[in-house]
Amino acid sequence: MIQFYCTKCDFKSIVEHFHCPYCGSPIIGKEVDYTGRISNITTIYTVPEGFKAPVRIAIAVTSNNLRVLGNVPDDDSVKENDEVYITKKEGRFYFTPVHTKY
Amino acid sequence: MSIYIRGSGAHPFGKSKKDVITMAAEAATYAIENGNRKPEFLFVGSMLDNNLHGVANIVPKIADAIGLNGIYGMKIDTASSTGAALFQIAAQYLAASNCTTGLVIASERMTGYDGSKITSMLAQVLSYDEQLHGATMPGLAALIAKDYMKRYNAPYDAFSAVAIKNHRNGLLNPIAHFKKEITMKDIMESRVVADPLRVYDCAPVSDGAVAVMISKEKTDVELAGFGGATDTVNLVDRDNLDGFRATQIAAKRAYDMAKINSHKISIAEIHDAFTPFELIGMEDLNIAERGNAWKMVLKDETALNGRIPVNGSGGLKARGHPVSVSGLAQIMEISLQLSGMAEKRQVDNLSYGIAQSTGGLASNNFVTILRRSD
Ligand SMILES: [Zn+2]
Numbered sequence: 001m002i003q004f005y006c007t008k009c010d011f012k013s014i015v016e017h018f019h020c021p022y023c024g025s026p027i028i029g030k031e032v033d034y035t036g037r038i039s040n041i042t043t044i045y046t047v048p049e050g051f052k053a054p055v056r057i058a059i060a061v062t063s064n065n066l067r068v069l070g071n072v073p074d075d076d077s078v079k080e081n082d083e084v085y086i087t088k089k090e091g092r093f094y095f096t097p098v099h100t101k102y
Numbered sequence: 103m104s105i106y107i108r109g110s111g112a113h114p115f116g117k118s119k120k121d122v123i124t125m126a127a128e129a130a131t132y133a134i135e136n137g138n139r140k141p142e143f144l145f146v147g148s149m150l151d152n153n154l155h156g157v158a159n160i161v162p163k164i165a166d167a168i169g170l171n172g173i174y175g176m177k178i179d180t181a182s183s184t185g186a187a188l189f190q191i192a193a194q195y196l197a198a199s200n201c202t203t204g205l206v207i208a209s210e211r212m213t214g215y216d217g218s219k220i221t222s223m224l225a226q227v228l229s230y231d232e233q234l235h236g237a238t239m240p241g242l243a244a245l246i247a248k249d250y251m252k253r254y255n256a257p258y259d260a261f262s263a264v265a266i267k268n269h270r271n272g273l274l275n276p277i278a279h280f281k282k283e284i285t286m287k288d289i290m291e292s293r294v295v296a297d298p299l300r301v302y303d304c305a306p307v308s309d310g311a312v313a314v315m316i317s318k319e320k321t322d323v324e325l326a327g328f329g330g331a332t333d334t335v336n337l338v339d340r341d342n343l344d345g346f347r348a349t350q351i352a353a354k355r356a357y358d359m360a361k362i363n364s365h366k367i368s369i370a371e372i373h374d375a376f377t378p379f380e381l382i383g384m385e386d387l388n389i390a391e392r393g394n395a396w397k398m399v400l401k402d403e404t405a406l407n408g409r410i411p412v413n414g415s416g417g418l419k420a421r422g423h424p425v426s427v428s429g430l431a432q433i434m435e436i437s438l439q440l441s442g443m444a445e446k447r448q449v450d451n452l453s454y455g456i457a458q459s460t461g462g463l464a465s466n467n468f469v470t471i472l473r474r475s476d
Contacts (some may be wrong), residue, residue, distance in 0.1 A: 044238055048221050049221075050222075051236040059338060069338050070235065
């Protein structure tokens with residue numbers, strides 16, 4: 001997983017950027033491993049075309065205070081305040097419970 | 103340079119059988135009739151005309167439909183805040199040009215498609231990354247709603263209070279999509295769209311059009327200030343989720359231009375695409391203290407007869423939400439109120455009114471302040 005940093009200001013993001021949205025400076029990436037804590041979670045019942053309802057999305061906050069939008073399993077294995085592993089597959093972030101072994 | 107509102111008109115919001123151009127022409131005809139001038143320029147907004155209906159180059163099509171051949175015109179797009187953006191750019195054009203009178207029109211047709219299709223169309227305003235995860239406007243609004251509830255200990259009842267109030271107001275608005283009161287029971291029995299948001303927390307999909315005539319000739323209602331601002335498209339790239347920075351910057355610009363602070367505001371129209379957004383909007387405009395808007399709503403302070411009426415028109419929730427039109431409908435409503443023409447919704451003793459419009463998930467917002475002219 002890559003975290004993106006602004007070379008000039010404090011901006012950092014898990015979303016790929018080439019220039020900083022706040023100051024326009026170049027962005028550099030750094031390889032990191034991630035766990036985070038779920039801050040908010042919702043289940044979407046009216047979903048866009050190409051998706052099967054329901055879709056669960058959540059925001060996780062990493063230890064260095066980075067927000068990540070990702071998908072969580074459609075069951076109760078991940079809840080608000082849970083600690084999760086953050087993985088990226090084909091551009092999508094997935095949050096899975098830390099207590100589950102893979 | 104003072105800019106005044108001279109007239110306005112609407113094609114009623116709801117389900118229409120008419121196409122986007124016919125609705126625009128109908129609203130424009132009313133605005134020209136009651137403004138009683140021939141417009142010298144035309145700014146047009148429509149968000150889905152091209153994507154959903156295959157209509158491109160809409161400006162001359164509308165000009166033809168209302169007999170304004172030869173007029174100076176263009177289309178503007180800032181997603182769901184288009185109506186407000188249009189009004190602001192038209193005012194700036196009027197000030198810079200030697201024209202006296204111009205017309206602003208927004209028109210949208212959205213009904214008659216299945217929910218998944220419209221949800222996809224509207225989700226296009228989100229970032230590529232957000233769309234990739236199946237995020238939708240209500241989905242991200244739900245995350246923000248949960249954040250608000252946790253941060254300020256706000257009960258879901260406060261969101262319901264917004265919906266109930268706005269439906270009550272919509273009952274008094276002849277152009278409103280919904281003209282029926284709703285109860286807590288109706289809300290709790292309605293479908294969950296993205297928890298905690300239910301159908302009654304979300305503005306409906308509506309057809310509709312609004313036209314507003316602006317002029318350098320003096321009328322009762324004057325443009326006092328305006329502003330707009332963007333924010334990062336990715337929600338997770340924002341410094342915090344505590345309010346919308348785009349509204350806060352836009353409001354500061356508008357207040358500075360009007361040379362007033364929020365205490366002068368006596369009526370507000372706020373972009374309640376989702377019920378919690380009305381509360382966040384009140385706080386971003388500083389007509390409520392941060393974290394306190396939900397208490398004001400529960401105390402009826404924002405009802406039509408309250409201390410500061412919010413969404414007396416019914417808001418997006420009950421007036422309806424033809425996406426590009428809502429921002430202009432807000433301005434029309436404030437103008438009607440300030441000129442004493444709001445009929446059953448009329449609030450007395452008004453001086454300044456404010457309209458707040460949200461583009462995308464608060465990534466391009468506009469704030470407009472109108473006042474009664476001396
Ligand atoms: Zn930067």
